[in-house]
Amino acid sequence: MSTELLKILKTRFEKHKNRHQGIEWAQVEAKLTASPKKLKVLAIMEETGGEPDVIAFDKKTGEYTFVDCSAESPKGRRSVCYDQQALDERKEAKPADSATEMAAAIGIELLDEEAYRALQALGAFDLKTSSWLLTPPAVRKLGGAIFGDRRYDRVFVYHNGAQSYYAARGFRGLLKV
Structure with a gap:
């Protein structure tokens, strides 16, 4: 599932570049690959219709922020x-x-x-x-x-x-x- 989910997230990331200007997918993917528990959470967000996407990066903490970006409430x-x-x-x-x-x-x-x-x-x-x-x-x-x-x-x-x-x-x- 994680390979499939990463593919979905990457496609969404590339389709909506305006949501995360200045953020590179390779860094996001590396962080996700190193965080299997967070990847499971993103999988549930996806399964429940949230269409999560990256919307921010905090330079102080080194964290990416994912938010449900589905057109309507999940x-x-x-x-x-x-x-x-x-x-x-x-x-x-x-x-x-x-x-x-x-x-x-x-x-x-x-x-x-x-x-x-x-x-x-x-x-x-x-x-x-x-x-x-x-x-x-x-x-x-x-x-x-x-x-x-x-x-x-x-x-x-x-x-x-x-x-x-x-x-x-x-x-x-x-x-x-």
């Missing part, structure tokens, strides 16, 4: 409420999982608002769907959670009850390698 990660607390508080019509629990199980971080806006600066994402975002504790404490999408050629960040879930709302993840 199909295999939709119809979830925000977190375990929200899932536990739902009395009926519970979703199968929550965004934070799924992200932790996969081994990725939810995008926060800043990372989501940075992703949106690289292309038009979530034109028909929306994605849960890492919610500030003060908002979550009050029962809410935030999500983002792009409508009318603008990026919007909204709020909703953390227990809510919709067929068109999932989450995007971030992985540093």
Whole structure:
């Protein structure tokens, strides 16, 4: 699987050069080959419809940042409420999982608002769907959670009850390698 996944990632990398200007695939591939656990996480991101791609390199840490770059919120990660607390508080019509629990199980971080806006600066994402975002504790404490999408050629960040879930709302993840 890792050879096939590396081929998929390389093809995506070459197709979307605007997402990672100044980054060379050979260095990314070497880092991935040396990180089999991270490669497994990327495989799950791919399997759940995330289409992960490199969007940044941190010179201080030497880490590449991969983010779900699927046009819409990943199909295999939709119809979830925000977190375990929200899932536990739902009395009926519970979703199968929550965004934070799924992200932790996969081994990725939810995008926060800043990372989501940075992703949106690289292309038009979530034109028909929306994605849960890492919610500030003060908002979550009050029962809410935030999500983002792009409508009318603008990026919007909204709020909703953390227990809510919709067929068109999932989450995007971030992985540093």
